[in-house]
Amino acid sequence: MNALARQVRAVVWPLVGVAIVLGAWQVGVLISGVAPYLLPPPTAIARAMWESRDMLASAMGRTALGATIGFACAAAGGILIGSVIALIPILRRSLYPLATVLQMVPVVAVAPLLQLWVDNGLPMAILSAAIVSLFPVLAATIDGQASVDPGLRELFQLSRASLLSRWWKLDLPWSVPATVTGLRIAAGLAVIGAVVGEFVSGYGGVRAPLGIVIQAAMRDARTDLVFAAVALTTVVGFALFGAVSLVGWLLVRRWHASAVNETEDRR
Amino acid sequence: MTRLPPTLQFDRVAREFAGGVRAVDGVTLSLAPGSLTAVIGPSGCGKTTLLRLAAGLDVPTAGRVEAEGASGSRSARSVCFQDPRLLPWRRVVDNVALPLELAGVPREQRQASALEVLRAAGLAHASRMLPAQLSGGMRMRVALARALVTQPQVLLLDEPCSAVDEFTRMQLDEEILRTFRACGATTMLVTHSVSEAVWLADRVIVMARGRVHADHAVRVQRDRRDRGDVGFLSEVEHCMRLLAAASGRDAA
Numbered sequence: 001m002n003a004l005a006r007q008v009r010a011v012v013w014p015l016v017g018v019a020i021v022l023g024a025w026q027v028g029v030l031i032s033g034v035a036p037y038l039l040p041p042p043t044a045i046a047r048a049m050w051e052s053r054d055m056l057a058s059a060m061g062r063t064a065l066g067a068t069i070g071f072a073c074a075a076a077g078g079i080l081i082g083s084v085i086a087l088i089p090i091l092r093r094s095l096y097p098l099a100t101v102l103q104m105v106p107v108v109a110v111a112p113l114l115q116l117w118v119d120n121g122l123p124m125a126i127l128s129a130a131i132v133s134l135f136p137v138l139a140a141t142i143d144g145q146a147s148v149d150p151g152l153r154e155l156f157q158l159s160r161a162s163l164l165s166r167w168w169k170l171d172l173p174w175s176v177p178a179t180v181t182g183l184r185i186a187a188g189l190a191v192i193g194a195v196v197g198e199f200v201s202g203y204g205g206v207r208a209p210l211g212i213v214i215q216a217a218m219r220d221a222r223t224d225l226v227f228a229a230v231a232l233t234t235v236v237g238f239a240l241f242g243a244v245s246l247v248g249w250l251l252v253r254r255w256h257a258s259a260v261n262e263t264e265d266r267r
Numbered sequence: 268m269t270r271l272p273p274t275l276q277f278d279r280v281a282r283e284f285a286g287g288v289r290a291v292d293g294v295t296l297s298l299a300p301g302s303l304t305a306v307i308g309p310s311g312c313g314k315t316t317l318l319r320l321a322a323g324l325d326v327p328t329a330g331r332v333e334a335e336g337a338s339g340s341r342s343a344r345s346v347c348f349q350d351p352r353l354l355p356w357r358r359v360v361d362n363v364a365l366p367l368e369l370a371g372v373p374r375e376q377r378q379a380s381a382l383e384v385l386r387a388a389g390l391a392h393a394s395r396m397l398p399a400q401l402s403g404g405m406r407m408r409v410a411l412a413r414a415l416v417t418q419p420q421v422l423l424l425d426e427p428c429s430a431v432d433e434f435t436r437m438q439l440d441e442e443i444l445r446t447f448r449a450c451g452a453t454t455m456l457v458t459h460s461v462s463e464a465v466w467l468a469d470r471v472i473v474m475a476r477g478r479v480h481a482d483h484a485v486r487v488q489r490d491r492r493d494r495g496d497v498g499f500l501s502e503v504e505h506c507m508r509l510l511a512a513a514s515g516r517d518a519a
Contacts, residue, residue, distance in 0.1 A: 151352045154324055158346055159369035169369075173356050255355040255397050 040224040045231070048224035055213070060232045062209035063194055066122055067236060070129025071190035075183055077130070078137025082179075085138075086145035087167060096142060103135040107193055111200040120201035125209065128197030133186035140182025144175025177256050180248030187244045191237035210236075272300045272420040272453045273334040275321060280330035281477075282316050290316040292477035293330070298470075300336070303447055303454040305464035307506070308474035309514045314457045317474070318425050321455060322346045334421050334453070345419035345452075349426045351410035353398040360385065360394040363413045370417070377416075384412045387449065388442065404435035408442055415446050422452040428463065440466060444489075461510060465502045466492055473506070475513035483509060 022042045029041040036044055049056060085091045107128055118127050148171055156166045198211025208216070210229045217225035252258065275298035282291040290313040298304045306314045319325040320332050322344060334344070345366070353362045360381045361368075367377035385394050388408055398406055407427060414422060424443065428436040440463055447454050447467075458464050464471050465485055473481040483506060487498045 149352075151348060151350060152354065154348075155352050155365070156369065157324065158322065158344075159366050161369045165369065169365075170354070173354070252356075255399055 037221045037223045040227060044224045045227040048222070049228040049231070052225060052228070055208075056210075056228060056232060059208055059210045059213045059229065060236060062122075062207055063125070063191070063198065063211065063233065064236045064239070066125030066197065066209065067129050067190045067194035067240060070126040070194060071133050071187060071240060073126065073130040074133040074186055074190065075137055078134050078182070078186070079141050079179060082138045082141025083145060083167065083172070086142045086171065086175075087163065092142065092146065099135065099138055103139075107132045107196055108200075111196055114197070115200065124201035125194040125197035125211075128200070129190040129193035132193035132196075133190040136182040136185040136189065137179065138182075140178045140185075141175055144178025145171045147178070148174045177248075177252050177258060180244070180251065183244045183248065184241055187240040188237050190240060191233055195233055271336065272451060273336040274298065274300050275421055275453050275455065276331075276333045276335050277317070277321075278331045278333070280317070280320060280327045280332055282313075282320060282325060283328045289313075289477050291320065291327070294474075294477070294479055295330075296472065296479065296482075298453050298455060300453055301451050302469045303456060303467055304470045304472060305456045305458055305468035306472045306474060307458060307461060307464050307510060308480070309510070310459075312474040312513070313477040314474050315425055316477075318346075318423050318455060318457045321421070322423050343417070343420040344423065345414040345417055345421070346423045346425065347410050347414040347427050349429050351398070351403075351406040353406060353409060353413075355398050357397070358394065359390065359396050359398070359401070359409050362398065362409060363416050366413060366417045380416055381412075384416050385409075388412045388415075388445075404431050404439065407431060407435075407439055411439075411442055411446050415450055418450055419452050420450075422447065422450060422454040424454065424456040424458075426457055426459065429459065436460070436463070443467060461506045462494065462503050465499065465506055466494065471506050471509075473509045473513045480513040481509040 026041045026043060029036075029039055040048075085095055110131075111124075111128055114124060114127050114131075118124055145167075152170055152174070153166070156170055161169070194209075195211040195214075198209045199215065202212065202215070210233050213229045214226050217223075217229065275296075277294050277296040280291055280294045281289065283289050290311075292313070294313075294317060296304075306317065308314050316325065320327050324346075353359075354365070357365070360378060363385060364377040364381035367380060368374075372380075382391065382394060385391050388411065390405070390408060390412060393401060393405065393409070398409070401409065407430070411427065414424075427443065428439045431439060443456070444467060456464070456467060465487075468485055469489070471481075471483045471485060472479055473483070485502055487496070487502055492499050
């Protein structure tokens, strides 16, 4: 009962915060008389969202597709490349700094270059999403696998375990909590990357993604629709983040300190 | 027919670390087949380094460590460390089966062996639990069971009781004795507890500054050892004096 009440409170209070901000926004716009094309009130945004619901839903699906595929590629690639780099000390010393430097290059700046290599549209969104979300996964995987307890390494050394066997049975499971943290950061970035890819490639038509909807609505001075589309990009990001968090929790809930505190209490 | 376990032979073994620190400095020792030898000494005397050399986790800078008469397979050596070193995501039974798994033993066979040693250790009820659900003493007992699962011929114990309270330590000592008797391995126990050394071992080696300072055969038979007995206490006192002399030498 108490636990239920705590969970309800955990949901209710953030909602109250959102309600306060939206209320202040609505009242502020009405009192100050700001033109709706500069700053539409929340009710106008909600109305725009409802009126264009079919188009927005399709756009959201399109953006979610690009972000999710890009994220999945980055997750798989990051864990794989990160594992190889972590296993081979020479690579760790030589490639890790390079990866850090490459991560500093803003995706917006290189996006036009990407157009040379892949088709506009969904491929651009996927590639752009994958590029921005790769580094957090890579870095977290390398750090996680490089920080394996040396005592446990010795255990495998005593049994003369092969490198691959040690990686599969020790390094990889040990690094799961760290990698999940990297994946959660990557989930949010993937949506940003996808929208940037959409901005640059500018594909449209009936299957326009949210990035294109935002650009088109800006040109038409439909600020309410811009806000509606922006709100939906955050929904996509939040959904991806939530899904990753859930999977991560399911993986480590039995044994990692971040999840087993309740079990510890029983001792 | 049971084969005799090997003699663990240290032949002028030295281990020098970077900076010229000689952790082990010319140790020659011969641990008799199936005996239990305790190594005690002040902190930094090189006793843990000696054990790591015997385990093959470290390589001597001079001399040789050999298990003479062993079948030659390294898996015949088992080590139990100060900390239990259990994989937190594995159930107890899978932790115990790990050395067999890494040696390529089929799943059913290694599970059966793991359950068998757990049952013998009175831990069968915990076999499906995760390490986080166990107390510190129980985790150590699981680590001991894991050391036993490969039926080692050489058993190396590195202060297995250092992280537990006095009562748990006495229980663990019983467990070590049972383990030792079950596998009959040539056993080396590194400890900082003199009474534990006397209670468990046939022979107590006192180390100081990387060398063997004293070598004492325990005069009370293992079956007759009682922590309150006068004979036992006088043995402890004798070893205490040897240790004190070694510490004095260490400080000099």
